[in-house]
Amino acid sequence: MELRHLQHFVAVAEDQHFTRAAERLMVSQSGLSASIRALERELQTPLFVRTTRRVTLTQAGRALLGEAERILAQVRAAHEAVAAVQGVLRGTLSLGTEQCIAGLHVAGLLAAFRRRHPDVEIRLRQAGAGALAEEVAAGRLDLAFAYRTQADSDQLRSVSLTSEPMTVLCHASHPLSVAGATVAPADLADEVFVDFQPDFGPRRATDAAFARAGVRRTVSLEVNDVHSLLDLVGENLGVAVVPRHFRYKRASLTALDLKDGGEPVYESAALLPPPQATSPAARALMALLESGGA
Known part of the structure; x- marks a missing residue:
């Protein structure tokens, strides 16, 4: 199983369309289709139900999606960790937040982070607590600031902010x-x-x-x-x-x-993946928050 196969699979699952996914990935549609077929042959099961208008995940595809997203998130974290050791924090910080988190000025925090780490691209998504927790656990977000919705698990941990x-x-x-x-x-x-x-x-x-x-x-x-x-x-x-x-x-x-x-x-909290899957950018943001550097 190759990483590009998982990347292609996740893109098709997100777009529910081979043509749109191919355009986003900047690969040919035939090449993308061949990649998905190779993954299906290796797993010995269909991953998508294909129609003329869109594709949907099979039960096996839904089972694979969460694992694939976590694997890709860990790979990104590994690349960024190596860059951090080399002295420059690079990559992407994907952050989620609910509105108006008490005691936390998100815009000010991100501005301070950008001043310290200008080579990191910041992506921000605003949503409800449940959706944000799911996206952090799945590896689609590096961390989120939200209401604490659940106890810590092997896929999600929380750091209390305010109560x-x-x-x-x-x-x-x-x-x-x-x-x-x-x-x-x-x-x-x-x-x-x-x-x-x-x-x-x-x-x-x-x-x-x-x-x-x-x-x-x-x-x-x-x-x-x-x-x-x-x-x-x-x-x-x-x-x-x-x-x-x-x-x-x-x-x-x-x-x-x-x-x-x-x-x-x-009770609001910072929602994070397990320590070994937490990206260097997320760790740097948390360190800045905890130091009051914003």
């Missing part, structure tokens, strides 16, 4: 609007909620708090960015449960403490 309580935001004319007041999930059972999509960290933390309290809620207004959430609450269209630092983003809103027998907590 803060959850807060309820409402319009100043809302019946619950008493600055500094405390509410429980049961007090919000009949409210209209504004919230993020289910994969986002704050939504996961809120869902967990209400589940612990045995209170069902319906999110009527679902968004994928912070400003839209604050705008909807600002128009008195609903209430939102968010990490505490969000209260400082819109001074006109009333912030209420949320209790559920304990204190619902939003």
Whole structure:
């Protein structure tokens, strides 16, 4: 099994199309097809279901994809490690992040990283916590800053960044609007909620708090960015449960403490692959973050 076969396989799986994958890889379509056939012969099973419009992974193909992505990530890390020993950090830093991670200014951190390591290409992807964890575990991202969604495993580890309580935001004319007041999930059972999509960290933390309290809620207004959430609450269209630092983003809103027998907590972390698979660029970024060099 050759690395180029795995590279070709991953490209076709991502694009779900041989022609587009060939163009991206800058190889001929016939050569790409031959590479995939060689891999299928070696594994003695089809990896794709081919149609006239697109290709999809077979069950064997889905099983191979995660392993292939991890192998290629480790190969990239090996090349970058050698370059780092030679005194220059090169390669690519592929970073994922959720929006508005407390205590972390991502743009400032990346600017400081670029000043120190100008030969490293920075790629940034913004998504929800669950998707980011999957991409780090699969080797598609070097690391991510997100809500901690799971315990450490042999494919994913986490380094704690911050932990803060959850807060309820409402319009100043809302019946619950008493600055500094405390509410429980049961007090919000009949409210209209504004919230993020289910994969986002704050939504996961809120869902967990209400589940612990045995209170069902319906999110009527679902968004994928912070400003839209604050705008909807600002128009008195609903209430939102968010990490505490969000209260400082819109001074006109009333912030209420949320209790559920304990204190619902939003815990953010740096999500990384196992140490042996962590790229030199990711290690350098973490070192910069931990030193406060941003």
